Amino acid sequence: MPEYKYNNSNRGIRGTAKESAITGCKLSSGRVLSVQRNALESNEIIAKKNRAKFGRALVINFLSSPGSGKTSLLESIAPVLKADGFKIAVIEGDVETDLDKKRIDALGVPAYQIITNGTCHLDAKMVNGSLDSLNIKDTDVIFIENVGNLVCPTSFNLGEDMKAVVLSVTEGDDKPLKYPAAFYKSKIMIINKIDLLPALDSDISKIKENALSINKDITIFETSCKKTAEAGISGLAAFIKNEIKRKTEDFRKINYNTYF
Numbered sequence: 542m543p544e545y546k547y548n549n550s551n552r553g554i555r556g557t558a559k560e561s562a563i564t565g566c567k568l569s570s571g572r573v574l575s576v577q578r579n580a581l582e583s584n585e586i587i588a589k590k591n592r593a594k595f596g597r598a599l600v601i602n603f604l605s606s607p608g609s610g611k612t613s614l615l616e617s618i619a620p621v622l623k624a625d626g627f628k629i630a631v632i633e634g635d636v637e638t639d640l641d642k643k644r645i646d647a648l649g650v651p652a653y654q655i656i657t658n659g660t661c662h663l664d665a666k667m668v669n670g671s672l673d674s675l676n677i678k679d680t681d682v683i684f685i686e687n688v689g690n691l692v693c694p695t696s697f698n699l700g701e702d703m704k705a706v707v708l709s710v711t712e713g714d715d716k717p718l719k720y721p722a723a724f725y726k727s728k729i730m731i732i733n734k735i736d737l738l739p740a741l742d743s744d745i746s747k748i749k750e751n752a753l754s755i756n757k758d759i760t761i762f763e764t765s766c767k768k769t770a771e772a773g774i775s776g777l778a779a780f781i782k783n784e785i786k787r788k789t790e791d792f793r794k795i796n797y798n799t800y801f
Contacts, residue, residue: 584697587665591700594672597792598630599682599785602699604723605707606716607689610733612641613766614707614777615684619648621778627681627785632671634663634688641686651675662693665700681785691720702788703728708752710734710743717751724755729762729780735772736765 592600603611619629631652633642636659645652653675655667668685677683685701687694695704706727708716711734717724724730730752732745749761760780764773 581696584665587669588698588700591665591669591672594669595677595683595700597789598677598680599781599788600685600699600701600703601682601781602685602687602694602701602704603707604687604691604694604704604727605689606691606709606712609689609707609709609712610766611686611689611707612644614731614733614764614774615686616644616648617764617766617774618778618781619645619650621774622682622781623648623650625782627782628679630675630677630680630683632663632668632675632683632685634667634686636660636688651677651680657688661688661690662697663687663699664697668699681789682781691716691723695722695726702784705729705731707731707733708748710738710741710745710748714744714747714751717748717755721755724752724759727756727759729760731762731764731773731777733764733766735763736767 603614605611615631622629629650631642631645631650632655633639633645633652634655634657635641636657639654639656642652642654653671655663655671657663657667663685685699691706704723704727706723706729708730710732717730732748735745738745745763752759752761762773762777762780764777766774
């Protein structure tokens, strides 16, 4: 079973995996399956607790390869949402350093850092530990920036409302086919860094075709985070605003029905 150790340093949570629940390293094949199953079942229990703690806040779990531009997207989206009065919080996941959190801090957005110490994904327990330190009262949307990895993070439910996979055009057209789970499990795909297309051989129509062959219902946005372009950011922000309103309405209906 994975064992995580936590401390209360100002950098956030540190996690160390004794044995990987995904790769099953140093375990026999039969025991690997048992460890994976037990880890995921335990994770689901905590994910449900997280969802209750999140309350009416919309929670989006960002998945991507390293360097796709997840933090840059947050830097572009946050000011748009804040300008319309929406309250935001961010949970940052990284193998090491709090560099991305510092970028979010500069926006005046509450953020909490989870440092995994080599673990290739966030799990529900890590996120649960962050919620005691991150004030999410009256928060409208919580962005979780997962560790840069298109494999392991797809297996762990964090209690989020949706996964969003970010793919930069520099990564090529075939990533949806090579890493199908990330695209199949995501509600939206963000094709980022489209300002670089003139310098690349990437075919954006092929990226879309491949993604839709994996998940015909995935909603696709094309974005650039260059301050001079801001292409697609307004459309993505509008989508998030609508999802926030939908989540708030659903939450009120559930609470009303429960009360009466």
